[in-house]
Amino acid sequence: MQNPYLPYPVRIEEIITETEDKNLKTFKFVFLNPDDQEKFNYNAGQFAELSVAGKGEIPIGIASSPTEKGFLRFTINKVGLVTSYIHAMKVGDIMGIRGPLGNWYPWEVMKGKNVVIIGGGFAFTTLRSSIIYMLDPDNRPKFKDIHVIYGARTPGMLLYRDELAQWEKRDDINMHITVDGTDDPDWKYNIGFVPTITDQKAPPGNEETYAIICGPPIMIKFTQPVLDKLGYVHDNIIMSLEMRMKCGIGICGRCNIGKEYVCKDGPVFTLTQLNNMPKEY
Amino acid sequence: MSGLGFKVKVYMMKIITINKEDWAKGLERLCDSFRLFGPVKQDEFHNFRQLVKGELPDLNLLNTRLSAKSMVYPQSEKMFEFTLDENRDDHHILKEIHKDYSPKAVIGIRPCDARAFLLVKENFDTPEYKDPYWIKSYEATTWVGYACNTPCSTCFGTTAGCGPFHEQGLDLLLVDAGDYYLLKILTQKGENFLTAAGWSSKADSDAARHEIETLKRAAEEKITARISTDKLKDKKTTELFEAPFWEEVAFACINCGTCTYVCPTCWCFDIQDETIGLSGIRMRNWDSCMYPIFTLHGSGHNPRNTKMQRVRQRFMHKLKYYVDKYGDGIQCVGCGRCIRHCPVNIDIRKVCDLMNNFEA
Ligand SMILES: Cc1cc2nc3c(=O)[nH]c(=O)nc-3n(C[C@H](O)[C@H](O)[C@H](O)COP(=O)(O)OP(=O)(O)OC[C@H]3O[C@@H](n4cnc5c(N)ncnc54)[C@H](O)[C@@H]3O)c2cc1C
Ligand code: SF4
Ligand code: SF4
Ligand code: FES
Numbered sequence: 001m002q003n004p005y006l007p008y009p010v011r012i013e014e015i016i017t018e019t020e021d022k023n024l025k026t027f028k029f030v031f032l033n034p035d036d037q038e039k040f041n042y043n044a045g046q047f048a049e050l051s052v053a054g055k056g057e058i059p060i061g062i063a064s065s066p067t068e069k070g071f072l073r074f075t076i077n078k079v080g081l082v083t084s085y086i087h088a089m090k091v092g093d094i095m096g097i098r099g100p101l102g103n104w105y106p107w108e109v110m111k112g113k114n115v116v117i118i119g120g121g122f123a124f125t126t127l128r129s130s131i132i133y134m135l136d137p138d139n140r141p142k143f144k145d146i147h148v149i150y151g152a153r154t155p156g157m158l159l160y161r162d163e164l165a166q167w168e169k170r171d172d173i174n175m176h177i178t179v180d181g182t183d184d185p186d187w188k189y190n191i192g193f194v195p196t197i198t199d200q201k202a203p204p205g206n207e208e209t210y211a212i213i214c215g216p217p218i219m220i221k222f223t224q225p226v227l228d229k230l231g232y233v234h235d236n237i238i239m240s241l242e243m244r245m246k247c248g249i250g251i252c253g254r255c256n257i258g259k260e261y262v263c264k265d266g267p268v269f270t271l272t273q274l275n276n277m278p279k280e281y
Numbered sequence: 282m283s284g285l286g287f288k289v290k291v292y293m294m295k296i297i298t299i300n301k302e303d304w305a306k307g308l309e310r311l312c313d314s315f316r317l318f319g320p321v322k323q324d325e326f327h328n329f330r331q332l333v334k335g336e337l338p339d340l341n342l343l344n345t346r347l348s349a350k351s352m353v354y355p356q357s358e359k360m361f362e363f364t365l366d367e368n369r370d371d372h373h374i375l376k377e378i379h380k381d382y383s384p385k386a387v388i389g390i391r392p393c394d395a396r397a398f399l400l401v402k403e404n405f406d407t408p409e410y411k412d413p414y415w416i417k418s419y420e421a422t423t424w425v426g427y428a429c430n431t432p433c434s435t436c437f438g439t440t441a442g443c444g445p446f447h448e449q450g451l452d453l454l455l456v457d458a459g460d461y462y463l464l465k466i467l468t469q470k471g472e473n474f475l476t477a478a479g480w481s482s483k484a485d486s487d488a489a490r491h492e493i494e495t496l497k498r499a500a501e502e503k504i505t506a507r508i509s510t511d512k513l514k515d516k517k518t519t520e521l522f523e524a525p526f527w528e529e530v531a532f533a534c535i536n537c538g539t540c541t542y543v544c545p546t547c548w549c550f551d552i553q554d555e556t557i558g559l560s561g562i563r564m565r566n567w568d569s570c571m572y573p574i575f576t577l578h579g580s581g582h583n584p585r586n587t588k589m590q591r592v593r594q595r596f597m598h599k600l601k602y603y604v605d606k607y608g609d610g611i612q613c614v615g616c617g618r619c620i621r622h623c624p625v626n627i628d629i630r631k632v633c634d635l636m637n638n639f640e641a
Contacts, residue, residue, distance in 0.1 A: 005563075006361065246551055251407075259601075
């Protein structure tokens with residue numbers, strides 16, 4: 001019987017400080033056993049439990065894309081016990097990864113459709129995975145127009161700035177980067193909150209257009225009415241939720257919303273599904 | 282009992298008579314092939330623990346204080362071990378721990394606790410993920426049930442899909458017939474247990490069956506508390522969730538967590554690492570949805586911040602979410618422990634009625 005609680009051993013290969021407040025770092029991991037890498041077959045939108053012997057485990061969205069082979073990437077915000085410990089770790093250190101866990105964005109359903117990605121703050125991680133996945137030459141023809149609305153407090157708080165700049169230059173993806181405010185005279189993108197920019201830049205909603213939203217609760221709360229106004233149907237609004245987790249496999253009983261376990265039945269739900277679930281998240 | 286859809290293997294049932302002297306001798310013989318567990322009185326109440334050779338389970342009880350769930354799912358259980366010593370090749374890598382899954386027998390488990398394992402199995406043994414600790418331990422066990430001639434005063438098992446002589450989840454059912462025991466063999470595992478005990482299997486099954494039937498009917502009649510669960514399935518989750526009665530239900534609760542610890546069908550756990558020097562273990566411990574930290578995010582946000590939300594979670598889980606998720610009835614066997622031990626007399630039977638009768 002395979003033990004679903006046993007993490008695969010991994011080594012930290014690279015650490016990148018992402019934001020000016022140094023609170024967000026991206027970690028690149030490689031598997032110690034090549035076989036484990038074969039087994040770790042994931043889709044954009046899934047998460048994993050990062051395990052530190054002696055400290056515990058935390059659920060973190062997978063920021064690398066399934067099209068990037070040979071490693072995994074996660075971007076970690078420093079908040080408490082385990083995240084702070086990981087922030088202090090060094091290249092070469094050994095830890096563990098368990099997964100992939102949860103469901104993913106509905107890539108099969110979105111084939112042939114327009115995709116609008118709306119992200120705020122550090123919840124952009126699995127959205128990065130999704131963008132890299134869709135822009136892969138094998139996958140790009142499967143989707144129609146792609147829009148990305150991504151906001152952070154300041155330019156220095158945006159994740160993956162080099163990649164954002166590259167995507168800006170492409171003509172097969174429409175980037176709408178925004179910040180709440182900046183005194184940088186060279187800032188050439190948008191200024192304004194994500195809901196406002198969504199209102200201005202998102203394409204109108206219809207059966208052919210899907211919106212994937214990830215961000216702080218406040219952003220989601222104010223973006224949803226905008227999408228309603230633009231005519232998005234609730235089946236086509238996709239969200240990824242967060243709950244405190246331990247097992248990540250629907251057994252420890254902690255992360256439920258109604259009868260759904262966010263770790264196993266989610267974290268990705270359509271707004272239609274959420275409308276029928278208790279508002280307890 | 283309600284049609285709960287568990288597959289009960291058709292097995293030619295056999296009943297034997299054991300006089301109480303032979304009972305002790307058989308258990309002694311069983312020690313050679315089984316680890317034996319049973320109720321033992323410590324201080325004021327009974328709980329399950331391993332029996333030393335020659336020790337008998339104390340069957341002079343209504344029921345154990347804690348349920349039998351620890352027989353499969355201990356309150357604290359080691360999952361993995363590791364070393365932090367960087368001079369060792371395997372430092373910081375979690376490794377499986379050797380565990381004893383040799384045959385064991387739990388003697389004197391009440392029918393409610395035995396059936397509870399079947400409800401809980403839905404959670405630990407799923408098509409996608411198998412909890413190896415729970416499953417291996419459960420499968421290593423032979424369940425020797427002990428029929429309730431005198432049910433607890435708070436029992437409502439007969440309307441919770443169970444009953445004082447209920448056989449689901451048992452391999453054998455022991456019935457106290459006064460001067461002797463009747464032992465009903467329900468499965469092949471039960472048959473093997475019987476063989477190892479060496480009790481002679483001469484019996485007039487028809488007379489014995491009749492005797493058990495009479496005792497069973499008498500016991501069932503003593504259970505007067507009833508619940509109705511028929512309408513729970515058709516209620517709308519969001520409407521029950523928003524029902525006006527939750528504040529009142531939760532008003533007196535002190536979030537002590539007793540109800541979840543004593544309950545045979547509560548399964549939530551936490552995972553924690555512990556280290557001493559350079560060696561450590563990852564373990565899991567029973568947890569409770571009654572505690573605020575259970576759902577507390579690192580950011581400080583807590584979706585179940587108030588006690589009303591937590592009490593509602595407990596009852597909604599048992600009486601609505603579980604019903605909808607598995608289609609096998611409620612996540613409660615009616616043992617009545619949570620009612621007996623709640624310091625402020627919160628009563629699941631009343632809450633169940635409120636929910637079942639609720640009209641939005
Ligand atoms: C599906 C999912 C994806 C996530 N993706 C990311 C990501 O890409 N980057 C990122 O920085 N954070 C992400 N988080 C949040 C991250 O899991 C928490 O910030 C982290 O668990 C906090 O751990 P801690 O030990 O530092 O905090 P503490 O407050 O010390 O927490 C102790 C323990 O509680 C649990 N816990 C606490 N907060 C959360 C939480 N918000 N969600 C789940 N479990 C929690 C963990 O088991 C943690 O070890 C994600 C959460 C979920 C559920
Ligand atoms: S035993 Fe009673 S008081 Fe304690 S948590 Fe349960 S319902 Fe609340
Ligand atoms: S909820 Fe109460 S009555 Fe039902 S099984 Fe648990 S402890 Fe027994
Ligand atoms: S984290 Fe254990 S059930 Fe979801």
